[in-house]
Amino acid sequence: DIQMTQSPSSLSASVGDRVTITCRASQTIKTYLDWYQQKPGKAPKLLIYVASTLESGVPSRFSGSGSGTDFTLTISSLQPEDFATYYCQQSYDTPYTFGQGTKLEIK
Amino acid sequence: VQLVESGGGLVKPGGSLRLSCAASGFTFSDYYMSWIRQAPGKGLEWISYISRSGGTIYYADSVKGRFTISRDNAQNSLYLQMNSLRDDDTAVYYCARDKSTSWYPDFDYWGLGTLVTVSS
Numbered sequence: 243d244i245q246m247t248q249s250p251s252s253l254s255a256s257v258g259d260r261v262t263i264t265c266r267a268s269q270t271i272k273t274y275l276d277w278y279q280q281k282p283g284k285a286p287k288l289l290i291y292v293a294s295t296l297e298s299g300v301p302s303r304f305s306g307s308g309s310g311t312d313f314t315l316t317i318s319s320l321q322p323e324d325f326a327t328y329y330c331q332q333s334y335d336t337p338y339t340f341g342q343g344t345k346l347e348i349k
Numbered sequence: 350v351q352l353v354e355s356g357g358g359l360v361k362p363g364g365s366l367r368l369s370c371a372a373s374g375f376t377f378s379d380y381y382m383s384w385i386r387q388a389p390g391k392g393l394e395w396i397s398y399i400s401r402s403g404g405t406i407y408y409a410d411s412v413k414g415r416f417t418i419s420r421d422n423a424q425n426s427l428y429l430q431m432n433s434l435r436d437d438d439t440a441v442y443y444c445a446r447d448k449s450t451s452w453y454p455d456f457d458y459w460g461l462g463t464l465v466t467v468s469s
Contacts, residue, residue: 274453276455276456278393285459285462286393286443286456286459287459288457291448291449291455292453329393331393331395333449333453333454333455334453336398336409337395337407337410338395338398339395341392342392343392
């Protein structure tokens with residue numbers, strides 16, 4: 243199985259900050275990497291697919307990059323509604339594994 | 350687009366449940382679908398995937414041989430038959446639509462989830 247490791251596991255930041263979350267795959271997954279946002283009690287929401295493509299309706303302050311084994315999700319200027327847990331997920335091979343999540347909290 | 354799961358509840362270890370996911374707002378038969386679960390306070394775990402026709406299916410090792418995914422395109426419905434349930438199957442179960450047209454899924458719509466609790 244492909245292991246997905248996110249860092250950090252938690253992060254405190256302020257509104258307006260620039261934030262970067264990283265995701266590392268245990269083997270190459272080319273660009274088959276998605277990012278999701280999940281708020282408490284809600285279903286995950288797709289933000290970025292194939293590493294860098296912004297899902298329709300997602301604000302442009304979200305961006306993704308990377309290929310192979312190393313990927314990043316960047317939020318350019320944090321907004322109050324961005325405080326949530328973020329997951330990466332590889333879609334390269336079954337089982338389609340997720341990272342353990344990064345909880346983004348208000349400082 | 351709407352996905353609505355049902356069928357969750359409390360079941361004893363070794364028991365069975367059948368989850369359903371009713372799809373609306375899109376042509377269900379055009380999309381691959383998956384079940385993904387989340388144990389209380391934990392992360393996300395993909396567990397099963399089914400092709401548009403139902404002819405190709407994948408499972409995570411954690412559920413292989415115990416769970417069966419199926420779909421009825423005429424009824425716009427996705428199912429998950431869960432047998433030999435264990436304590437560690439306790440989770441919220443989500444159905445999710447794959448927006449891609451390949452075998453590299455991107456889950457663009459999710460249901461609200463249905464809670465399955467396995468406990469004696």
